[in-house]
Amino acid sequence: DAGVIQSPRHEVTEMGQEVTLRCKPISGHNSLFWYRQTMMRGLELLIYFNNNVPIDDSGMPEDRFSAKMPNASFSTLKIQPSEPRDSAVYFCASRIEVFLASETEAFFGQGTRLTVV
Amino acid sequence: GDSVTQMEGPVTLSEEAFLTINCTYTATGYPSLFWYVQYPGEGLQLLLKATKADDKGSNKGFEATYRKETTSFHLEKGSVQVSDSAVYFCALKGRASGSRLTFGEGTQLTVNP
Numbered sequence: 280d281a282g283v284i285q286s287p288r289h290e291v292t293e294m295g296q297e298v299t300l301r302c303k304p305i306s307g308h309n310s311l312f313w314y315r316q317t318m319m320r321g322l323e324l325l326i327y328f329n330n331n332v333p334i335d336d337s338g339m340p341e342d343r344f345s346a347k348m349p350n351a352s353f354s355t356l357k358i359q360p361s362e363p364r365d366s367a368v369y370f371c372a373s374r375i376e377v378f379l380a381s382e383t384e385a386f387f388g389q390g391t392r393l394t395v396v
Numbered sequence: 397g398d399s400v401t402q403m404e405g406p407v408t409l410s411e412e413a414f415l416t417i418n419c420t421y422t423a424t425g426y427p428s429l430f431w432y433v434q435y436p437g438e439g440l441q442l443l444l445k446a447t448k449a450d451d452k453g454s455n456k457g458f459e460a461t462y463r464k465e466t467t468s469f470h471l472e473k474g475s476v477q478v479s480d481s482a483v484y485f486c487a488l489k490g491r492a493s494g495s496r497l498t499f500g501e502g503t504q505l506t507v508n509p
Contacts, residue, residue, distance in 0.1 A: 283439070312497075322440075322485065322499040335496060370439055385497065387439030 283388035297359040304373030402500035419486035
């Protein structure tokens with residue numbers, strides 16, 4: 280398996296533009312996570328899905344951020360409109376979650392480095 | 397709520413030195429504990445884990461022991477290499493938090509030859 284695939288790897292956009300980040304989880308994984316990493320705040324969980332359903336979106340900073348998972352093999356994180364303070368590395372991760380099973384590893388993509396100017 | 401506190405970095409060591417990165421946590425009940433490593437330009441990778449008190453996780457020469465009495469999960473390696481240079485994250489998953497992982501701030505390690 281190729282692992283978690285994120286695109287694009289780098290994105291530079293102007294303030295006010297819409298940005299869409301994409302993620303393809305590992306096949307067979309039923310949980311998907313979006314994280315944001317900045318120097319100031321470290322790693323923050325934005326949202327996670329289980330079986331394509333958003334379970335916890337309390338980390339989504341504001342209404343400008345939205346995430347979807349239309350099927351088990353694809354998710355998007357959208358920022359509209361983007362602002363300079365959204366500049367960060369955005370990671371997608373996936374894992375298999377099995378009820379009452381022992382802990383399974385979360386696999387991370389290589390991230391999308393977003394710069395909003 | 398759940399939280400993880402790591403020792404502040406950056407940490408700079410010479411090759412073959414002993415490494416300790418401290419990690420303490422706050423959580424309800426008995427969380428699972430993890431160390432993740434992030435090499436430059438890459439995503440996070442699981443380094444080791446422990447799921448119950450007194451468990452020792454180990455991988456690639458790194459070790460960490462789940463200490464419930466001190467709520468700690470310190471990462472150690474007896475002899476670091478230049479290739480260990482990376483950012484190390486301590487994390488926990490609480491029993492009541494579903495799949496949510498709570499991460500520490502990360503500790504940058506640089507190993508010089």
